[in-house]
Amino acid sequence: MNTPTLPxxxxxxxxxxxxxxxxxxxxxxLADEYLTVDAPVGPVFVARNGRGLSATAPAxxxxxxxAFEAAFRTRFGRPIRPAxxxxxxxxxxxxxxxxxxxGRGVRFDLRATxxxxxxxLDAALRIPRGEIRPYGWVARxxxxxxxxxxxxxxxGHNPVPLLIPCHRVVHSDGRIGDYAWGSDVKRAVLAAExxxxxxxxxxxxxxxxxxGSATTHVVCFPTCHHARRIAPRHRxxxxxxxxxxxxxxxxxxxxxx
Amino acid sequence: xxxxxxxxxxxxxxxxxAAWPPDPLAARLxxxxxxxxxxxxxxxxxxxxxxxxxxxxxxxxxEDLAQDAFVRAYRALERYPAQRVRDLHLRxxxxxxxxxxxxxxxxxxxxxxxxxxxxAIAFDAADAAPRPDEAVLRRESAAAWQARLAALPPAYAMxxxxxxxxxxxxxxxxEALGRPLNTAKVHVHRGLAxxxxxxxxxxxx
Numbered sequence: 001m002n003t004p005t006l007p008x009x010x011x012x013x014x015x016x017x018x019x020x021x022x023x024x025x026x027x028x029x030l031a032d033e034y035l036t037v038d039a040p041v042g043p044v045f046v047a048r049n050g051r052g053l054s055a056t057a058p059a060x061x062x063x064x065x066x067a068f069e070a071a072f073r074t075r076f077g078r079p080i081r082p083a084x085x086x087x088x089x090x091x092x093x094x095x096x097x098x099x100x101x102x103g104r105g106v107r108f109d110l111r112a113t114x115x116x117x118x119x120x121l122d123a124a125l126r127i128p129r130g131e132i133r134p135y136g137w138v139a140r141x142x143x144x145x146x147x148x149x150x151x152x153x154x155x156g157h158n159p160v161p162l163l164i165p166c167h168r169v170v171h172s173d174g175r176i177g178d179y180a181w182g183s184d185v186k187r188a189v190l191a192a193e194x195x196x197x198x199x200x201x202x203x204x205x206x207x208x209x210x211x212g213s214a215t216t217h218v219v220c221f222p223t224c225h226h227a228r229r230i231a232p233r234h235r236x237x238x239x240x241x242x243x244x245x246x247x248x249x250x251x252x253x254x255x256x257x
Numbered sequence: 258x259x260x261x262x263x264x265x266x267x268x269x270x271x272x273x274x275a276a277w278p279p280d281p282l283a284a285r286l287x288x289x290x291x292x293x294x295x296x297x298x299x300x301x302x303x304x305x306x307x308x309x310x311x312x313x314x315x316x317x318x319x320e321d322l323a324q325d326a327f328v329r330a331y332r333a334l335e336r337y338p339a340q341r342v343r344d345l346h347l348r349x350x351x352x353x354x355x356x357x358x359x360x361x362x363x364x365x366x367x368x369x370x371x372x373x374x375x376x377a378i379a380f381d382a383a384d385a386a387p388r389p390d391e392a393v394l395r396r397e398s399a400a401a402w403q404a405r406l407a408a409l410p411p412a413y414a415m416x417x418x419x420x421x422x423x424x425x426x427x428x429x430x431x432e433a434l435g436r437p438l439n440t441a442k443v444h445v446h447r448g449l450a451x452x453x454x455x456x457x458x459x460x461x462x
Contacts, residue, residue: 012402012422016306017320021298024327030291050328 025079026050029109032072033083037091039098039162040192041185046094046163047072047080052107056098056160058181075159076112100129101165101193108160116144120154127168130194131223131255134172141256156180162189174204195223208237210257212249219244224255280347287342290334298327301351304423308352308433311415312359314407322362326355348425352433405455413448420445 025031027050034047034055042060045068046053054076057068065082072080097106103125110118119142126141127133138151155166158180167186171177176197179186187197203209203222211227212219214234219241220227238244241257251257282300285293305326309319330351334342406414419425419433420441430441 012399012406012418013303014307014310014399014403016302016323017316020302020306020320020323020327021295023324024298024331025295027324027328028294028331030294 022081029111030078032076032078032080034068034072034080035083035086035091035094037094037098039095041162041188044098044162046098048083049078049109051111052109053094053160053163054109056162058185098162101125101162101168102129103163106163108164110159112159113157114154116142116147116150117154117157120151121158121164121166124155124158124166124169125164127165128225129165131221131225132168132170132190132195132200133221133255135169136172137221137256138169152177168193168195170200172209174201174209176201203237207239210238210241210244212236212238212244212247217249218252219249219257220252221255221257224252224257226252226254279343280345283345283347284343286334286345287339290331290342294331294334297330297347301348302327304348305351305355307418307423308355308415309359311411311418312356312363322355322359326351326358329354329358346429346432348423349429349432352419352425352429353435356433356435401459405452408455409448409451413444413451416441416444417448417452421449 022031026033029049029051032047032049032054034045036043036059037046038044042058045055045057045059045064047055047057055072057071058064059068061067069080072078093105097103110121113121120138123138123141135148135151135155136145138155139145139148142151144150151169155169156178158164158166161167161180167179167189169177176183176187176190190197190200200223208222210219211222211224211230212235213227213230214236218226219238222228222237236247236249238247238249241251245251282293282297286297302323306319306323309322309326310316313319313322333354337345406417409417415434416430419430420427425433427438427441427445430445431438434441
């Protein structure tokens, strides 16, 4: 219907650069790129698009890259390829974020996560490095105290493990529990952060699930940075919060047991 | 109204843009933006890049501009109600976004690109001149035609490119350029006349 009056050669139609479409799709979050970054437990794949960091996966297994790309496409339905341009500043930021697990200075792309799941991940982000919290604590923090199982499921679907520290959430009886990358990795990550998984489990088994200070009469989770500063002779273990409160202890305002 | 080209632009003058048939891609964008957007980029990357290139005359700047135009289009599509997306004339809309961005950047740089006068110009004798033989034209190298096109006033070059390289209708062009339909026609005709003159001069010498 649009017949040119002057037969300009079709070759005048110069094609757009090949990188235009991939770059656009990356920027709007419809295609991702990934890079390999060193984490305390070994190399880790970090995927990102223009909206933020979208996925992490262990890079320390054989054929990890192919498996990661395939799993990413299946899970998110988007294309992914190795990053073309990786700046030193970006790697440094990601290394810090993987080490600290606080999400400082990074944005996440959590479009595939439900609002409930995002609330759970937000709560996990507030757990400091070197500390752990029970699943029930997360459930209370987000205002769904009965949804303990759903919290576990939401943490299991964390698309960016390590960057959002779902590994810092454990069973209320002290068992370290499952992890998307395997429970051995969870224990290794916690150990690298200064939490001794064996000691935590042993303490919980012997009824030390809370730790009070005999001088301040404040009761904490045992890994709370306040609890770790209590002098050994002032440490008062409790099996339940009720027992601590009955003994005149108030819950710590930081770790909020 | 002089047509000068002897071509058909069915329905446009009589009925205006509302007469355009619904675009299946626009309908897909309205119902599944993320699913359909890659197809939009693939389908119209050449057009958007050409408009960007014609606006910036620089390959790097054009690629940046084309990227930004598509990103802006995506964000707009996220906000628009479904009916508005279904009614979009995608080529005209994308061209307009690209042109507006280019204009804003040029203004930001305080270095407005030279623009051809907008007033209607009577068709001159060149329009009536015999057309160059098609086969001869097709043998011409793309580079030679690109050079002739680049030598036109920018508004004419843009109009000829949209119309004759990318096949936009005059109504689409009017929407893309934000100008009256007649102005689009005039610019195309003036541009073609100048191209023809330039071509004939070259083959005579």
